[in-house]
Amino acid sequence: RQVTKPITNIIFNFSISTSALTVKSSSTRAAANSGKFISPFTSIAPLKPYLLSEWKPILCGWLCSVLSVYSLSKIIPKVGKFSSLVNPLDVVRLRAECLVLGGLFFVRLVGNYLQQAFLWEAALNCVYKMRICVFHKVLQRDLGFFEGEKGIAAGDVAYRITAEASDVADTVYSLLNTIVPSSLQLSAMAVQMLVINPVLSLLSALVIPLMGFVIGYLGEKLRDVSNKAHLAAASLSSYLNEILPSILFVKANNAESCERKKFQSLAFADLSATMGKKKLKSFIPQLVQAIYFGTLLTFSAGTLLVSKGSIDCSAMVSFVTSLVLLISPIQDAGKAYNELKQGEPAIQRLFSLKTFEPEEIVNPDAVDLDCVAGEVKYSNVSFRYGDNGPLVLKNTDLHIKSGEIVALCGPSGGGKTTLVKLLLRLYDPLQGSILIDGLDIRGIRIKSLRRNIGLVSQDTTLFSGSVAENIGYRDRMAGIDMERVKLAARNASAEEFIEALPLSYETNVGPRGSIFSGGQKQRIAIARALYQDPSILILDEATSALDSKSELLVRQALQHLMQNRTLKFRFSLLTMM
Ligand code: ADP
Ligand code: MG
Numbered sequence: 001r002q003v004t005k006p007i008t009n010i011i012f013n014f015s016i017s018t019s020a021l022t023v024k025s026s027s028t029r030a031a032a033n034s035g036k037f038i039s040p041f042t043s044i045a046p047l048k049p050y051l052l053s054e055w056k057p058i059l060c061g062w063l064c065s066v067l068s069v070y071s072l073s074k075i076i077p078k079v080g081k082f083s084s085l086v087n088p089l090d091v092v093r094l095r096a097e098c099l100v101l102g103g104l105f106f107v108r109l110v111g112n113y114l115q116q117a118f119l120w121e122a123a124l125n126c127v128y129k130m131r132i133c134v135f136h137k138v139l140q141r142d143l144g145f146f147e148g149e150k151g152i153a154a155g156d157v158a159y160r161i162t163a164e165a166s167d168v169a170d171t172v173y174s175l176l177n178t179i180v181p182s183s184l185q186l187s188a189m190a191v192q193m194l195v196i197n198p199v200l201s202l203l204s205a206l207v208i209p210l211m212g213f214v215i216g217y218l219g220e221k222l223r224d225v226s227n228k229a230h231l232a233a234a235s236l237s238s239y240l241n242e243i244l245p246s247i248l249f250v251k252a253n254n255a256e257s258c259e260r261k262k263f264q265s266l267a268f269a270d271l272s273a274t275m276g277k278k279k280l281k282s283f284i285p286q287l288v289q290a291i292y293f294g295t296l297l298t299f300s301a302g303t304l305l306v307s308k309g310s311i312d313c314s315a316m317v318s319f320v321t322s323l324v325l326l327i328s329p330i331q332d333a334g335k336a337y338n339e340l341k342q343g344e345p346a347i348q349r350l351f352s353l354k355t356f357e358p359e360e361i362v363n364p365d366a367v368d369l370d371c372v373a374g375e376v377k378y379s380n381v382s383f384r385y386g387d388n389g390p391l392v393l394k395n396t397d398l399h400i401k402s403g404e405i406v407a408l409c410g411p412s413g414g415g416k417t418t419l420v421k422l423l424l425r426l427y428d429p430l431q432g433s434i435l436i437d438g439l440d441i442r443g444i445r446i447k448s449l450r451r452n453i454g455l456v457s458q459d460t461t462l463f464s465g466s467v468a469e470n471i472g473y474r475d476r477m478a479g480i481d482m483e484r485v486k487l488a489a490r491n492a493s494a495e496e497f498i499e500a501l502p503l504s505y506e507t508n509v510g511p512r513g514s515i516f517s518g519g520q521k522q523r524i525a526i527a528r529a530l531y532q533d534p535s536i537l538i539l540d541e542a543t544s545a546l547d548s549k550s551e552l553l554v555r556q557a558l559q560h561l562m563q564n565r566t567l568k569f570r571f572s573l574l575t576m577m
Contacts, residue, residue: 061118065181068111155241171343454534462513
């Protein structure tokens with residue numbers, strides 16, 4: 001390949017390295033905190049702002065629960081009264097009581113439905129907002145979060161934002177349902193029982209402290225097994241996200257059976273972890289049923305009291321009804337505790353994506369770049385990935401004047417792409433500075449900096465969508481200018497094959513642009529960079545997959561474009577020159 005204008009003043013001192021990046025965030029692993037009690041208030045603290053923002057449906061849901069519990073508390077004495085209508089049989093009153101009771105049942109039913117509908121609305125809205133916020137933050141994270149030895153897998157992020165966020169919705173709903181509705185019903189029933197007979201009430205409550213202790217202990221265990229289940233499911237999701245796009249590679253290497261085994265082992269890890277979680281989760285509610293042992297005591301003592309005449313039969317019926325209705329809110333509370341312990345790791349893992357040092361520390365003095373001449377200067381730049389990795393760049397100087405085309409040649413792993421990443425401020429140099437038109441890039445707003453740089457990278461990235469959407473990527477929201485798309489495609493010598501497509505520029509490119517050959521993808525990517533009309537154009541091994549004829553056409557087009565432009569900055573790997 002021919003270098004248009006080789007640069008002479010480069011001091012190149014690349015050390016080939018395989019450094020690993022230390023990710024600042026510790027979010028890839030959720031803290032297991034094995035066996036340590038975490039107060040429910042601590043674990044749900046991150047949810048607070050979202051819950052507060054949903055105060056309206058929450059309040060409505062709770063008000064409906066008041067209605068429902070109120071009707072229930074009216075139902076119970078009425079149920080007791082039925083026994084007084086037997087001797088002698090009072091048909092008129094019986095009819096009247098049935099009507100009132102039917103009305104109360106109806107109110108309870110409607111109240112219950114509205115309570116659940118409002119609380120689900122609040123829980124799902126909370127999770128919707130969390131997802132938006134977390135994804136927004138993920139997009140803002142520095143590149144180091146995604147790259148390197150400790151980088152997070154895309155599948156893991158996807159799993160947290162989809163499946164784990166759904167778990168959080170269940171937890172939020174359960175909590176909202178317990179805080180007011182279940183507590184209200186519990187208190188209402190307890191008061192009814194205490195009013196009817198305090199001794200019987202205390203007898204029924206004997207098993208509660210023991211039950212609470214065992215449930216509390218098992219809850220902590222549930223958190224640990226849930227954490228394991230989340231990690232196993234996230235690994236499965238990460239694996240699938242990585243392997244499915246590489247299906248061609250798998251098939252070409254006859255690796256289907258090997259991948260099947262790997263999948264099987266990950267799926268088995270998920271199965272064991274989930275099985276442990278589900279079994280424990282099914283066991284805890286059974287402990288709540290232990291309160292039924294308490295009812296045995298109550299029934300025996302109650303029967304004794306009725307036989308001695310110290311409590312009448314209708315009071316006993318009301319008491320037993322209240323006791324039975326007391327069990328369901330206790331069960332709800334147990335379920336909420338279950339959900340909370342199960343949701344804790346999900347909350348932790350989801351929100352760990354959100355807490356980080358921002359990519360750009362807001363610099364009030366940062367300026368926007370306009371009318372860029374395009375002079376680029378690396379001055380004494382050193383850089384390493386992570387805190388302890390080997391130096392990838394060491395005291396590197398590079399001066400590219402406005403309007404110059406420069407080819408950087410160096411061995412694979414020499415640091416060429418790293419230079420590009422530094423110019424785009426995907427990372428900051430350890431030492432030294434990078435200037436555009438004499439301005440340190442740390443003093444330029446990141447958005448403005450990146451707007452002026454067109455990058456065609458080593459790995460061509462196309463997204464599902466039309467050809468036009470891929471070329472006019474930067475304007476997808478604002479509206480794509482078709483004339484510019486066509487011009488860019490022409491200059492990237494992509495016009496011919498695009499127009500031969502069935503729907504031309506409107507043809508869907510398939511997942512990751514799979515309808516195209518490697519060289520065609522690269523030309524679309526070049527067209528995308530040209531569409532942007534950048535002041536600085538970087539081709540990072542962007543023509544590696546082009547045949548010599550297409551490369552010549554692209555180069556001629558670029559040279560033509562250069563004439564009206566200040567600078568074209570070209571990185572290209574020319575193996576040994
Ligand atoms: P080139 O583009 O010249 O082939 P790179 O700039 O991509 O080389 O890489 C330079 C060196 O930095 C290589 O040794 C590579 O292993 C290392 N490296 C690149 N990216 C990372 C990363 N995200 N984390 C750790 N090391 C990296
Ligand atoms: Mg490279």
